[in-house]
Amino acid sequence: MTSEQQRVVVIGGGLAGLRLAARLGAGAGADAGTGGAAAGPDVTVLGEESHVPYNRVLLADVLAGRYAPEVTALPAPGPVLRRGVRAVRIDRADRTVHCDDGSTERYDTLVLATGSNAVLPPLRGLFEPEGRELPDGVHAFRTMDDCLALSAAVAVREGVRAVVIGGGLLGVSAARALAERGAQVVLAQQGERLMERQLDADASALLHTHLTALGIEIHTECRVRGLTTTQDTGRRQVTGVEFADGYRLDADVVVLACGVRPRTGLALAAGLEVRTGIVVDDGLRTSDRRIHAIGDCAEHDGRVYGLAGPALEQADALAAHLTGTTGTALAAPAYTGTRALTRLTLTTAAGTGTGSGPLDLAAFGETTPLPGDDVVRLADATRRTYRKVVVRGDRLVGGVLLGELSSVGALARSWEDEEDLTDLFHLLTDDGGS
Numbered sequence: 001m002t003s004e005q006q007r008v009v010v011i012g013g014g015l016a017g018l019r020l021a022a023r024l025g026a027g028a029g030a031d032a033g034t035g036g037a038a039a040g041p042d043v044t045v046l047g048e049e050s051h052v053p054y055n056r057v058l059l060a061d062v063l064a065g066r067y068a069p070e071v072t073a074l075p076a077p078g079p080v081l082r083r084g085v086r087a088v089r090i091d092r093a094d095r096t097v098h099c100d101d102g103s104t105e106r107y108d109t110l111v112l113a114t115g116s117n118a119v120l121p122p123l124r125g126l127f128e129p130e131g132r133e134l135p136d137g138v139h140a141f142r143t144m145d146d147c148l149a150l151s152a153a154v155a156v157r158e159g160v161r162a163v164v165i166g167g168g169l170l171g172v173s174a175a176r177a178l179a180e181r182g183a184q185v186v187l188a189q190q191g192e193r194l195m196e197r198q199l200d201a202d203a204s205a206l207l208h209t210h211l212t213a214l215g216i217e218i219h220t221e222c223r224v225r226g227l228t229t230t231q232d233t234g235r236r237q238v239t240g241v242e243f244a245d246g247y248r249l250d251a252d253v254v255v256l257a258c259g260v261r262p263r264t265g266l267a268l269a270a271g272l273e274v275r276t277g278i279v280v281d282d283g284l285r286t287s288d289r290r291i292h293a294i295g296d297c298a299e300h301d302g303r304v305y306g307l308a309g310p311a312l313e314q315a316d317a318l319a320a321h322l323t324g325t326t327g328t329a330l331a332a333p334a335y336t337g338t339r340a341l342t343r344l345t346l347t348t349a350a351g352t353g354t355g356s357g358p359l360d361l362a363a364f365g366e367t368t369p370l371p372g373d374d375v376v377r378l379a380d381a382t383r384r385t386y387r388k389v390v391v392r393g394d395r396l397v398g399g400v401l402l403g404e405l406s407s408v409g410a411l412a413r414s415w416e417d418e419e420d421l422t423d424l425f426h427l428l429t430d431d432g433g434s
Contacts, residue, residue, distance in 0.1 A: 006041040008322065009097055009105045011087045011266065012113030013047020013077075014056065016295030016311040020111060021045050021080050023319030041322060043080045044105055046097070050084040051144045053077060057308050059147045064177035069144065090270040092288055109290055109322060112267060112278055113315075116260035116296035116306060118142040121165070124226025128236070135229045137238035138254045141174045150174075153253045154181045162186070162253040163241045165224050167194040169342065171257035172211070176346050178255070179214045186217045186249055188224055188241070198342050198363035202379070203386055203400045210346060210359045210384075222247075227254060262297045262304055277304040282334035284318045294318055301337055310338035339365070339416045341408075359384070362408045365398030365415050366390055373397070378428055387428050394420050 008024060010017045021043050047053065054072040061067045089098040090110065097105045118140035120126065126134065134140075139150050154160045160183045164175045167189025175187045187194075193204035194211070208218055228240040228248070241249045262277040273279040273287040277299030284292045284300070295311035298304070305311070314335060321332040341364040367390065369375050374391040385403030389396055389411065396415045401408050407428055414421065 006322070007106060007108045008041040008043045008111065009107040009109075010043065010045045010111045010113055011097065012111075012115055012295065012297075013045050013049065013053050013081055013083065014113065014115050014295065014311075015074070015308055016115075016315045017045050017047070017111070017113035018053055018074055018077050018081070019312050019315035020113065020294065020319055021077055022075065023316060024322060025080070041109070045077060045081045046085050046087050046099065046105065047081050047083045048086045049143065049145075052083075053081065054144055055308075056142075059141070059144065060173035060177045062144075063141075063147050063151055063174065064180040065151075066180075069148070072144075087266060090266055090291075092270055092291070095290065107290070109292065111318065112286070112291065112293040112297055113295045113311075114263040114266060114297045116142075116262050118146075118256060119258045119261050120256060121224070121258050123224060124242070125229055126227055135227065135236040135238045137252060138227065138256065140256050141170060142260065150178075150253070150255065151181075154178060154183045158182045159184050160252045161250055162255065163188060163249055163251040164255040164257055165241070166257035166259065167191065167218075167220065168197060168257065168259060169195055169344065170259070171255075172207070172346070173344065174255050174257050175211065175216050176214065178253075179211075179216050183253070184217075185215070186219065186251075187211065188222055188243075188249075189218070189220045190223050192221050194218070194220070195363075198367065199361075199400055200367055200388060202377070203361075203363075203388065203402050206384065206386055206402050207346075207359070207361065214346075219243075260296065260306055262299070262306075264297060267293070267297075275299055275302075282336065283321055283332075284314060284335055292318055300335065303337070305338060305340055307340050307342070309340050313338045341412050343405075343408075359402060360405045362401045362405055362412075363399070364412055365396070367398045367400050376424060376428065389424070389428065391421060391424070396421055396424075 024041050024043050053074040055074055058072040062069055086100040087097050088100050095107050140146050162178045162183040163186045164171050165188050167187055175185050179185045194207050223244040224241055225244045226242045227238055229236045229238050238251055238254050240251050264274045264278055267278045268274050278286055278293040278297050280286055280293050280298050280300050284294055286293055294314040296306050317335040324332045344361045346359045369390045376389050378387045387401045389399040395418055399411055
């Protein structure tokens, strides 16, 4: 490393961290190609997981058996990635990261891409009084290890009884995948409808119908109180799920899909400003100007996204800042937020005999109208399609589409670019994306 090189350390080997490392490497190559004097940054990525880096978005497809784990691998990051190394402390005064293997990494710029953890709800029987070990058969659904353990659990025999707790995007994806593997699946949602953050009541009802056709039993407006377990050879094994009203479900497998929480422990211990996530400005800087945060752990303008699209966009924006002009970040454009679109494909589980085919879903922006907003809906029960958009003045501010998604590209572009709506019907019809 030359004396001019900036030392960039990235904590986190997921989508955001590796995208940033790739962009910084590309920027360095571009500088060298133009004969620039400034050397590119020297980058090290600390990745806690020992697996080859993977795309977390595809875990449900791995669980369903549609993809082998290696299909999810991200482009090889090369020697910049230290796998299986966990950062345990940040010394801001010495600009050093201390790792669990006893090693240290000095930095000029530090980037926190620590991601998020699965939320473990306060259920009776989840943990023993003195310990944090989950009973056998209880799984979060966040990492490749979670995915492989779940896959092994449902492979034991046909018809494993699985209860998924949580009816958001993650829970719906897990339930669908388990049904494809031949499990008997019950989906328990505390809210009044499935995917209530993304879908309105009509769209959620269609999703409910589709999942039921896959053989998934759905309970909404129910609160899980606890788990029942048995003790066998010193290990606890889950046997069932208890609801607040006293109803009990037998279970061989329980999946906790109750959302995610930003991983902020390192930032808190280092004295950085943390609210829900690690607070960053439009340059993705934390309260320490030498430290940045991107991805699931970052909170920008009061919002934590928790989605792949914003994480990648933040990584690109930060790379532009760090490779700006003569080592400064003054010339790079500000990060002003990401307009995130949620997409999901639910396929029919083999052997259900429903013949209903896959269901494609997309949601973006504000799907719940405010007073004075206009709402346009198109529904076709025969074709199982539903489209709804919310219009505020002459701007498209949100939408939900189920079934036929040929128009989602045109709608999303109009929403992202804040274009004037000149022909909304054309955008909503099947040829709108052509």
